[in-house]
Amino acid sequence: MPYINENFIKIPAAYLFSEITRRVSQYASENPGVDIIRMGIGDVTLPLPDVCVDAMIKAADEQREVETFRGYGPEQGYDFLRKAIVENDFASLGIEPDEIFVSDGAKSDTGNIGDIFSGDNKVAITDPSYPVYVDTNAMGGRAGEFVNGCWTDLVYLTCNESSQFIPELPAEKVDIVYLCYPNNPTGTTLTKDQLAAWVNYALENRAIILFDAAYEAFITEKDVPHSIYEIAGAKEVAIEFRSYSKTAGFTGTRCGYTVVPKSVRASSENGGRVSLNKLWLRRQTTKFNGVSYVVQRAAEATYSPEGRKQVDELIRYYMENARVIREALQAIGLSVVGGVNAPYVWAKTPDGMSSWDYFDFLLKKKHIVCTPGVGFGASGEGFVRFSSFGDKDRIAEAVRRMVR
Amino acid sequence: MPYINENFIKIPAAYLFSEITRRVSQYASENPGVDIIRMGIGDVTLPLPDVCVDAMIKAADEQREVETFRGYGPEQGYDFLRKAIVENDFASLGIEPDEIFVSDGAKSDTGNIGDIFSGDNKVAITDPSYPVYVDTNAMGGRAGEFVNGCWTDLVYLTCNESSQFIPELPAEKVDIVYLCYPNNPTGTTLTKDQLAAWVNYALENRAIILFDAAYEAFITEKDVPHSIYEIAGAKEVAIEFRSYSKTAGFTGTRCGYTVVPKSVRASSENGGRVSLNKLWLRRQTTKFNGVSYVVQRAAEATYSPEGRKQVDELIRYYMENARVIREALQAIGLSVVGGVNAPYVWAKTPDGMSSWDYFDFLLKKKHIVCTPGVGFGASGEGFVRFSSFGDKDRIAEAVRRMVR
Numbered sequence: 001m002p003y004i005n006e007n008f009i010k011i012p013a014a015y016l017f018s019e020i021t022r023r024v025s026q027y028a029s030e031n032p033g034v035d036i037i038r039m040g041i042g043d044v045t046l047p048l049p050d051v052c053v054d055a056m057i058k059a060a061d062e063q064r065e066v067e068t069f070r071g072y073g074p075e076q077g078y079d080f081l082r083k084a085i086v087e088n089d090f091a092s093l094g095i096e097p098d099e100i101f102v103s104d105g106a107k108s109d110t111g112n113i114g115d116i117f118s119g120d121n122k123v124a125i126t127d128p129s130y131p132v133y134v135d136t137n138a139m140g141g142r143a144g145e146f147v148n149g150c151w152t153d154l155v156y157l158t159c160n161e162s163s164q165f166i167p168e169l170p171a172e173k174v175d176i177v178y179l180c181y182p183n184n185p186t187g188t189t190l191t192k193d194q195l196a197a198w199v200n201y202a203l204e205n206r207a208i209i210l211f212d213a214a215y216e217a218f219i220t221e222k223d224v225p226h227s228i229y230e231i232a233g234a235k236e237v238a239i240e241f242r243s244y245s246k247t248a249g250f251t252g253t254r255c256g257y258t259v260v261p262k263s264v265r266a267s268s269e270n271g272g273r274v275s276l277n278k279l280w281l282r283r284q285t286t287k288f289n290g291v292s293y294v295v296q297r298a299a300e301a302t303y304s305p306e307g308r309k310q311v312d313e314l315i316r317y318y319m320e321n322a323r324v325i326r327e328a329l330q331a332i333g334l335s336v337v338g339g340v341n342a343p344y345v346w347a348k349t350p351d352g353m354s355s356w357d358y359f360d361f362l363l364k365k366k367h368i369v370c371t372p373g374v375g376f377g378a379s380g381e382g383f384v385r386f387s388s389f390g391d392k393d394r395i396a397e398a399v400r401r402m403v404r
Numbered sequence: 405m406p407y408i409n410e411n412f413i414k415i416p417a418a419y420l421f422s423e424i425t426r427r428v429s430q431y432a433s434e435n436p437g438v439d440i441i442r443m444g445i446g447d448v449t450l451p452l453p454d455v456c457v458d459a460m461i462k463a464a465d466e467q468r469e470v471e472t473f474r475g476y477g478p479e480q481g482y483d484f485l486r487k488a489i490v491e492n493d494f495a496s497l498g499i500e501p502d503e504i505f506v507s508d509g510a511k512s513d514t515g516n517i518g519d520i521f522s523g524d525n526k527v528a529i530t531d532p533s534y535p536v537y538v539d540t541n542a543m544g545g546r547a548g549e550f551v552n553g554c555w556t557d558l559v560y561l562t563c564n565e566s567s568q569f570i571p572e573l574p575a576e577k578v579d580i581v582y583l584c585y586p587n588n589p590t591g592t593t594l595t596k597d598q599l600a601a602w603v604n605y606a607l608e609n610r611a612i613i614l615f616d617a618a619y620e621a622f623i624t625e626k627d628v629p630h631s632i633y634e635i636a637g638a639k640e641v642a643i644e645f646r647s648y649s650k651t652a653g654f655t656g657t658r659c660g661y662t663v664v665p666k667s668v669r670a671s672s673e674n675g676g677r678v679s680l681n682k683l684w685l686r687r688q689t690t691k692f693n694g695v696s697y698v699v700q701r702a703a704e705a706t707y708s709p710e711g712r713k714q715v716d717e718l719i720r721y722y723m724e725n726a727r728v729i730r731e732a733l734q735a736i737g738l739s740v741v742g743g744v745n746a747p748y749v750w751a752k753t754p755d756g757m758s759s760w761d762y763f764d765f766l767l768k769k770k771h772i773v774c775t776p777g778v779g780f781g782a783s784g785e786g787f788v789r790f791s792s793f794g795d796k797d798r799i800a801e802a803v804r805r806m807v808r
Contacts, residue, residue, distance in 0.1 A: 001670075002522075002525050003521070003672070004520060004670045004680075004683060008683050008686055008687070009683075014689065044475050045470070045475070046473070048467040048468060048473065050468060053464050057460075060452075060460040060464065063452040063656070064452060065451055069451040070656040071448050072655045104696075107692065107693045108692055108693065111691030116412060117408060118409055119409075120407060132691070136690060139519065139690065175405060175406035176406050205405070206406070207406065251476045252474040252475050252477055253698070254695065266406040267405050267406065279409075279412050282415070282418075283543070286536060286539045286540060286543065287536070287540060288508075289509045289655075292508075292698075292699050293656040295698075295699075
């Protein structure tokens with residue numbers, strides 16, 4: 001009689017976006033004709049850059065002819081893409097092509113990376129955070145029990161106003177730390193010095209940092225590191241996740257990659273130190289068969305001169321939205337962070353309202369949908385997230401309503 | 405100090421295809437100008453059907469315009485594809501669209517399915533078999549220790565001449581059984597009655613069958629089931645994996661799907677019976693973000709009348725190759741199975757030669773590359789696998805050399 005992975009049924013139902021959908025649907029059906037503006041979900045709205053579409057079409061046509069047809073590709077990605085990544089995203093940082101693993105996206109990789117670690121590791125996660133870090137560690141048995149809204153074995157690194165949204169180094173020793181900068185959901189960043197403190201913690205404590213840089217392309221300020229490998233020593237302790245999803249509108253096209261430097265090691269029971277690059281290679285070659293050839297060609301196209309231009313235009317469009325949202329929220333007296341180096345603006349609710357109460361207020365009085373901050377963790381209570389991935393005219397209308 | 409998943413370093417290095425490459429390269433460099441015919445690797449060689457390329461191009465062009473752009477899709481696949489699968493592949497078998505989970509291929513799914521099961525389950529695997537079943541169970545802690553070429557906790561179901569390549573029901577109770585029919589590597593099949601015996605075993609013992617039907621499209625004989633759900637009761641006990649890889653040449657395009665009927669359940673520690681459909685949905689929505697939109701459109705195109713015709717042509721081409729290979733091997737006096745309902749022909753080596761010795765003989769004397777059967781498990785020793793996924797003229801030349 002087979003037994004399930006018991007950890008799965010400890011995880012509470014994914015509630016946030018389904019509850020948002022339920023409340024919006026109910027309000028819309030009770031108030032037909034109301035024009036609702038959605039600023040909740042972090043999905044892009046602008047189409048794919050032409051260079052990417054052109055590259056996909058060219059690659060698809062190659063698949064039509066026996067001479068240019070491609071069957072199984074390397075599980076870790078084609079050389080043409082791995083080399084383009086190294087040359088463009090990590091120029092002068094000393095990352096090698098065989099340290100790049102192309103995948104179908106950062107969600108898969110940040111989830112699957114747990115495969116290579118023991119279930120006994122102590123894991124620290126910023127609070128609030130992208131729910132995938134929490135849920136996949138729960139599935140892997142590293143979260144313990146879910147009691148009063150928290151997991152007993154996770155170390156939560158509180159990011160709130162009093163910490164200026166900077167996670168403090170943990171008092172206790174942890175083995176694995178998830179950091180996402182620019183941050184989802186708060187839109188905040190770490191300076192080089194602040195990130196260096198984490199790298200040094202990891203070096204001193206032999207911890208591993210799982211660094212999610214999915215929003216790296218949105219950085220506009222100078223002192224904000226684009227890659228954790230800009231910090232000395234990071235190549236000994238950090239794995240970095242990147243994605244074309246938000247950068248180039250690949251949410252429906254699916255491509256990202258993970259950097260696992262050959263010098264990052266973790267311990268074996270026999271006392272040996274094992275290269276995580278080798279383990280991840282083994283994981284990917286055993287449980288994955290690579291990303292679609294046509295999609296890898298689309299990703300490669302983002303690095304051409306014309307591709308860079310088109311990607312920059314996307315980013316600028318969304319960041320102009322972010323500026324407009326941020327300034328509007330400040331104008332109505334809210335305390336906000338984010339929106340400068342990230343497509344998310346994180347706003348404190350007025351008058352100590354709860355996340356869901358303010359969500360309801362905005363829905364019913366302004367016909368605007370945001371994301372309740374508490375959906376990203378207990379420390380998100382009292383905040384809401386606005387996404388800048390929308391149409392600029394709709395966002396202008398939302399701003400008029402908010403300021404009115 | 406983080407610890408690795410210790411199971412990873414118990415797994416011996418993936419040796420088979422790298423050793424083949426090494427021997428072939430060495431022979432080629434020592435014998436320049438020799439014309440080597442490769443019949444080893446199970447990758448397709450014919451290009452993608454035109455309908456699939458056309459569908460990808462149309463879908464890529466949709467991604468160019470804001471009105472038709474698609475961002476995040478459902479993690480479990482678009483309705484258009486799930487409905488096409490149900491109507492075409494499971495017509496009259498009572499499978500529902502929400503029991504279909506579209507993925508980037510059967511390798512990912514047969515590997516990742518272990519996530520939803522406890523590490524304590526007893527797993528049975530046919531021997532020889534597709535190495536992914538063995539390696540992913542080892543990674544998940546269900547294989548025990550690797551001693552003398554075998555895993556201590558796996559139950560091996562020997563498929564050899566004396567069992568007529570039919571796996572016998574295990575004497576001990578097992579929780580999870582991997583069956584792949586038509587089989588890789590032997591090319592053999594089970595009749596409905598033979599498969600029904602396994603379904604009945606699973607019903608009686610509350611076991612789960614993980615049924616890999618990746619080669620279903622190659623079935624030519626009447627009594628061979630295309631889906632395990634043709635067997636009464638299977639919807640209570642079986643998960644089925646399908647792939648477009650070999651059917652429609654998607655090895656580089658990447659799409660497959662897994663069927664998890666809502667009635668398949670496994671036990672929880674508290675004695676409850678949990679729907680695996682719900683667990684797999686949770687796994688996929690948490691650790692996966694769906695297959696590229698353009699690729700799902702390509703998969704859908706295989707079900708159009710013109711798509712069916714083009715896919716049938718591919719299959720017929722490879723199966724004619726299989727017939728030619730099979731008859732040639734019989735003509736030179738080898739005992740063979742497969743090649744009738746599968747693209748693989750499994751041949752017993754002559755004079756009791758080992759798999760690798762016969763591999764070397766074919767390489768050096770006939771300049772033909774096959775796959776040593778022992779690479780698929782201990783019971784594959786004394787056999788070699790020939791793949792029919794090649795060019796027919798090259799296979800004709802290989803046959804001339806063998807018969808000479």
